[in-house]
Amino acid sequence: MTGPRVVLFDLDDTLFAHRAAVSAGIQRYAGLLGEPYGTMEAAELTTLWHDLEEEHYHSYLAGRLDFEGQRQARARDFAARHGVELSDAEASAWFADYFEHYVAAWSLHDDALPCLDALEAAIPGVRFGLITNGDLAFQRRKVEAVGLDTRMEHLIASGEVGVAKPDPRIFEHACSVFGVRPSDAAYVGDRLRTDAIGAAAAGLTGVWLNRRGDVPTPEDAADAARAGVFELRSLAALPNALTAGTN
Numbered sequence: 318m319t320g321p322r323v324v325l326f327d328l329d330d331t332l333f334a335h336r337a338a339v340s341a342g343i344q345r346y347a348g349l350l351g352e353p354y355g356t357m358e359a360a361e362l363t364t365l366w367h368d369l370e371e372e373h374y375h376s377y378l379a380g381r382l383d384f385e386g387q388r389q390a391r392a393r394d395f396a397a398r399h400g401v402e403l404s405d406a407e408a409s410a411w412f413a414d415y416f417e418h419y420v421a422a423w424s425l426h427d428d429a430l431p432c433l434d435a436l437e438a439a440i441p442g443v444r445f446g447l448i449t450n451g452d453l454a455f456q457r458r459k460v461e462a463v464g465l466d467t468r469m470e471h472l473i474a475s476g477e478v479g480v481a482k483p484d485p486r487i488f489e490h491a492c493s494v495f496g497v498r499p500s501d502a503a504y505v506g507d508r509l510r511t512d513a514i515g516a517a518a519a520g521l522t523g524v525w526l527n528r529r530g531d532v533p534t535p536e537d538a539a540d541a542a543r544a545g546v547f548e549l550r551s552l553a554a555l556p557n558a559l560t561a562g563t564n
Contacts, residue, residue, distance in 0.1 A: 320440040327506030342419030432552035483515025517544035
């Protein structure tokens with residue numbers, strides 16, 4: 318068979334346009350809240366919210382906060398930067414209101430479905446799945462909302478498995494669910510170490526989807542080279558990357 322038997326994907330910012338939805342959601346919500354939230358420039362406001370998500374969501378993945386706790390922490394810190402103090406209950410309500418604007422902006426990246434179609438044409442019988450760091454119910458909601466549930470055979474979430482990427486056990490678990498060896502699977506994600514290097518260390522073909530042209534650290538670049546990680550700027554290039562040189 319040409320190419321891997323199973324192609325696994327990260328969800329957020331790989332197939333699902335998470336970052337764009339976050340930006341649209343927080344800008345819309347801050348605008349509705351008005352002052353003092355409306356005093357930041359849109360770019361600065363969006364960067365702050367993304368940075369808080371990165372900080373507190375990883376605290377959740379590391380077990381330092383529960384899922385609701387990381388949401389409260391994000392809302393509380395964002396409000397504090399604007400001189401507003403929120404209780405836990407107020408922070409939960411604040412985040413819930415923001416969340417509705419985030420949900421309203423949910424979409425897939427433009428290259429997501431064409432990539433899946435092209436892979437099915439290039440690799441007859443290929444199977445698809447998702448490995449995501451997050452809460453299973455929450456991630457499933459996103460998958461179903463954008464119609465990916467009809468294309469993905471399995472959704473593997475760290476909140477259910479008990480380990481998060483780049484731990485090799487979550488990649489190994491996904492392969493066992495599909496009944497394939499890691500060498501028969503590829504994994505595609507937007508984070509070099511968490512996704513591509515992590516997958517390659519577990520024996521899968523690791524693919525880094527570097528949409529924004531990020532420059533890796535020297536250590537990450539060296540590890541990626543040793544692991545044979547593919548770097549792509551678009552999912553449009555994935556079918557050729559996975560089938561080149563195979564028979």
